[in-house]
Amino acid sequence: MAEIIREDGLFHLRNDAISYVMREMPGGVLAHLYAGPRLARVNAANLLAHAGMPADGTFSVQEMALDKLPREYPSFGLGDMREGALTVRAADGTTAVDLRLETAEILETKPALEGLPATFGDDCAALRLTLKDAHTGLKVELNYAIYDDCPAVVRSARLVNGGEAPLTVTRAFSLCLDLPDDDWQLITLSGGWARERSVYRRALVPGEQGVSSRNGASSLQASPFLALARPQGTESAGEVVGAALIYSGNFTATVAATQYGAARAQIGINDRDFAWQLLPGEALQTPEAALVFSDAGIGGMSRGFHRLWQNHLLPRRWMNRPRPILLNSWEAAYFDFDEEKLVSIAAAAAEMGAELFVMDDGWFGRRDDDTTSLGDWDVDARKLPGGLGRLGDRVRALGLQFGIWMEPEMISPESELYRAHPDWCLRIPGREDITGRHQLILDMGRADVQDFVVESVSRTLRDSGASYLKWDMNRNFSNIGSAVLPPERQGEVPHRYMLGLYAVMERLVRAFPDVLFEGCSSGGGRFDAGLLYYVPQYWCSDDTDALRRCRIQYGTSMLFPPSTIGAHVSAVPNHQTGVVTPLETRFAVALGGTFGYELDPRALSPEEREALRGQVAFASETQMLRLYGDFYRLVSPFEGDMTAWMSVSADRAEALLTVVRDLSHPNSMPPMVRLQGLDAAKRYRVRETGEVYGGDELMRIGLCCPLGNGIAASLVYRLAAVEE
Numbered sequence: 001m002a003e004i005i006r007e008d009g010l011f012h013l014r015n016d017a018i019s020y021v022m023r024e025m026p027g028g029v030l031a032h033l034y035a036g037p038r039l040a041r042v043n044a045a046n047l048l049a050h051a052g053m054p055a056d057g058t059f060s061v062q063e064m065a066l067d068k069l070p071r072e073y074p075s076f077g078l079g080d081m082r083e084g085a086l087t088v089r090a091a092d093g094t095t096a097v098d099l100r101l102e103t104a105e106i107l108e109t110k111p112a113l114e115g116l117p118a119t120f121g122d123d124c125a126a127l128r129l130t131l132k133d134a135h136t137g138l139k140v141e142l143n144y145a146i147y148d149d150c151p152a153v154v155r156s157a158r159l160v161n162g163g164e165a166p167l168t169v170t171r172a173f174s175l176c177l178d179l180p181d182d183d184w185q186l187i188t189l190s191g192g193w194a195r196e197r198s199v200y201r202r203a204l205v206p207g208e209q210g211v212s213s214r215n216g217a218s219s220l221q222a223s224p225f226l227a228l229a230r231p232q233g234t235e236s237a238g239e240v241v242g243a244a245l246i247y248s249g250n251f252t253a254t255v256a257a258t259q260y261g262a263a264r265a266q267i268g269i270n271d272r273d274f275a276w277q278l279l280p281g282e283a284l285q286t287p288e289a290a291l292v293f294s295d296a297g298i299g300g301m302s303r304g305f306h307r308l309w310q311n312h313l314l315p316r317r318w319m320n321r322p323r324p325i326l327l328n329s330w331e332a333a334y335f336d337f338d339e340e341k342l343v344s345i346a347a348a349a350a351e352m353g354a355e356l357f358v359m360d361d362g363w364f365g366r367r368d369d370d371t372t373s374l375g376d377w378d379v380d381a382r383k384l385p386g387g388l389g390r391l392g393d394r395v396r397a398l399g400l401q402f403g404i405w406m407e408p409e410m411i412s413p414e415s416e417l418y419r420a421h422p423d424w425c426l427r428i429p430g431r432e433d434i435t436g437r438h439q440l441i442l443d444m445g446r447a448d449v450q451d452f453v454v455e456s457v458s459r460t461l462r463d464s465g466a467s468y469l470k471w472d473m474n475r476n477f478s479n480i481g482s483a484v485l486p487p488e489r490q491g492e493v494p495h496r497y498m499l500g501l502y503a504v505m506e507r508l509v510r511a512f513p514d515v516l517f518e519g520c521s522s523g524g525g526r527f528d529a530g531l532l533y534y535v536p537q538y539w540c541s542d543d544t545d546a547l548r549r550c551r552i553q554y555g556t557s558m559l560f561p562p563s564t565i566g567a568h569v570s571a572v573p574n575h576q577t578g579v580v581t582p583l584e585t586r587f588a589v590a591l592g593g594t595f596g597y598e599l600d601p602r603a604l605s606p607e608e609r610e611a612l613r614g615q616v617a618f619a620s621e622t623q624m625l626r627l628y629g630d631f632y633r634l635v636s637p638f639e640g641d642m643t644a645w646m647s648v649s650a651d652r653a654e655a656l657l658t659v660v661r662d663l664s665h666p667n668s669m670p671p672m673v674r675l676q677g678l679d680a681a682k683r684y685r686v687r688e689t690g691e692v693y694g695g696d697e698l699m700r701i702g703l704c705c706p707l708g709n710g711i712a713a714s715l716v717y718r719l720a721a722v723e724e
């Protein structure tokens with residue numbers, strides 16, 4: 001049960017699992033006292049002693065006292081020599097901010113965030129602390145919530161110019177977390193196209209370290225997330241704190257060990273090139289950040305995030321619901337298709353038992369390759385003479401749902417849209433436009449562009465009757481400038497873009513509540529908690545090679561549950577790596593997410609098609625366990641050549657184990673994989689072998705996993721508790 005306790009100048013947010021404690025210091029400075037596993041009560045004397053404060057509890061900012069104080073929402077320039085969370089340039093040109101607590105309110109319900117995705121739910125306690133800088137009149141509302149059912153605190157800041165002169169915000173992070181020691185290792189997720197979210201772990205050292213994006217999207221290269229784990233901590237043991245930003249644009253996530261041996265972690269909108277004008281009376285809302293705590297290792301943190309997103313962020317309509325098993329046309333046909341070809345692929349998909357056929361890129365304008373037509377969302381009658389309606393109807397007549405691809409935020413210079421509205425794209429007048437994948441980016445901050453995108457997507461959904469839309473976004477930002485903003489507001493363009501995108505998504509998901517939206521950005525280039533508020537699943541990577549996917553999905557699961565991870569079986573040789581892996585291994589890996597296919601089933605042998613029928617049946621039967629069970633990573637592909645993970649049902653009566661090995665090891669014993677999350681007192685039957693084991697032995701001794709020879713051998717075992 002979540003609660004907020006106010007006593008002895010403390011604000012103690014607490015539920016059954018965790019505590020988060022702040023203190024109002026004399027004079028109104030807001031100190032951070034504790035964040036971690038639940039505490040019964042807290043005595044602030046520790047904090048005062050640790051931060052070098054007088055034992056009588058008095059406090060003054062003199063003598064650079066702020067430099068040692070753990071702080072809740074710090075700024076640089078008044079004695080704290082660490083990086084701050086907030087920088088605001090006043091009319092006099094100075095940038096120091098001195099926030100003092102004015103009011104504290106325990107809220108009846110958690111307020112929504114203006115224009116931004118955020119967690120929601122009634123089963124929480126919410127707190128608003130309002131602080132003020134007397135010099136400028138700036139007010140900062142710090143909003144907090146703690147849910148009954150998650151080891152998490154979410155928080156954000158809302159800046160209001162309560163003064164009489166304009167202010168320029170050049171940094172407004174969502175979260176600062178001051179920790180009393182620096183005995184941590186930093187974990188981040190980084191990569192690139194076709195190798196998203198590799199896990200990196202490194203020692204904490206003095207100086208800022210972390211990850212960031214200025215790509216205009218959370219990016220393929222880094223995720224808006226960091227975790228701190230104790231050096232000796234593992235997947236299943238040790239203290240861990242994770243921070244994630246519910247945002248899809250430029251971000252920064254950093255941590256530094258301080259000169260006094262403490263640590264400061266921060267996450268928020270990237271402040272590089274960011275400058276937001278705040279006129280008197282105007283407000284700026286930061287994205288929400290989520291902090292998750294675990295004293296059961298990194299896996300515990302991941303399950304904390306999974307639960308937070310599942311219970312409080314993902315679209316309700318799709319929660320705890322089966323997802324359609326789909327076949328996507330991209331790797332089956334690329335741009336080379338017509339109506340007959342698509343219908344024949346769909347017919348083969350229907351025969352396999354698939355539930356949804358998705359037509360990918362290439363159906364509009366004159367899009368025979370990626371050089372043209374983005375923005376011209378009219379059907380290409382050369383390929384689809386009967387229009388979207390007839391194709392949709394023919395697919396539905398096969399007993400399948402119909403889905404469609406769009407890349408709504410983009411514009412090809414070679415398009416009717418560009419000829420009509422050359423000013424609709426991001427650009428810097430007088431500079432050469434720089435294309436990426438031959439395309440430019442629409443200025444989503446503009447109201448007319450937002451209306452155009454909503455109208456184009458709505459018309460496409462209506463004309464096709466599609467029940468699924470893959471929303472793609474395939475390039476990084478460049479030439480960042482908007483035709484509708486004055487010079488002093490150009491530093492607002494990337495964030496205004498995100499606000500525009502979210503406004504569009506909000507309108508569309510409200511208008512089409514039954515449509516399943518899947519996110520995509522050159523694969524997993526914008527796979528973040530911001531977009532997951534609108535799209536319950538995300539195409540995880542363009543790399544569909546089973547072995548590469550082990551790493552990508554393993555890293556993704558640090559933060560996101562299988563129900564969000566788009567994972568498909570593709571053809572061999574793999575189109576990205578050229579590697580041939582066994583069909584059963586491609587299947588085993590794709591079971592780790594929202595399952596589907598990315599191949600031409602007509603090109604398969606009768607035996608393979610028969611195998612696919614069995615796969616679809618298995619994927620469907622195990623889907624609720626796979627997507628919504630508790631997820632445990634067992635063996636890391638970043639530490640060896642094996643991957644293992646498992647899902648366990650909430651009642652711990654059922655589990656599904658997946659093990660994959662890159663290469664066979666001649667002259668070795670079969671691996672023993674230690675399971676997790678089972679009930680130690682229960683006995684489990686492994687369906688595939690018929691053997692029965694105690695939960696305790698499976699977790700302590702492990703399960704012998706006889707993998708076959710060759711490249712990418714795998715096994716999938718189903719475990720069921722045995723009635724005694």
Ligand code: DGJ
Pocket residue numbers: 330360361405472474520521522523539541542
């Ligand atoms: C990038 C996506 O990641 C692919 O799956 C595919 O939809 C292409 N775009 C289409 O252009």
